[in-house]
Amino acid sequence: KAGVTQTPRYLIKTRGQQVTLSCSPISGHRSVSWYQQTPGQGLQFLFEYFSETQRNKGNFPGRFSGRQFSNSRSEMNVSTLELGDSALYLCASSPRTANTGELFFGEGSRLTVL
């Protein structure tokens, strides 16, 4: 079974630009969540989608948004990029939203903002 796939793996943007990251969950998994990982703040929850609906949202500004498609694939968007948005963005999937904590993570998209 293929794992969680994230694209692109690496990207460089400049301040003020926007970026869209894509995530394909494990086949059959309907929940997709996004996390930001930085050396200073560690792993922080961004949001979760289940059946195309946002179920939970973390404490991030409105510049961070996401969506989920009918095939469970998800995208997240960051607008008006800031230097502090440089991070590894991780996508995770699970079969359901009521979760014990076992998530299946992708390898991440590493965003550098210059």
Next chain:
Amino acid sequence: GESVGLHLPTLSVQEGDNSIINCAYSNSASDYFIWYKQESGKGPQFIIDIRSNMDKRQGQRVTVLLNKTVKHLSLQIAATQPGDSAVYFCAENWGETSGSRLTFGEGTQLTVNP
């Protein structure tokens, strides 16, 4: 919100020894506590979880202990191998209402010396 933290940022052990990684948490209402392993360049990988109504759970070469009295969580790795070298994160899930929202600790870098 409350967060999960770790006692030590680094741990170095000899191959074949047992490793113990500790974690202190502050949210008494958490339903599940989870350990993840993250190797360099990869996303976190689920190791084991324990529900709040349990004290101990064993997996393959790993044991998780939960002490709710002092809000302490530990991961024991038996016969540590070089492949165990990674960053280990504890995390907590607040239960069904949280879905896939996990609160992660800061991480402990485990280095296994041959």
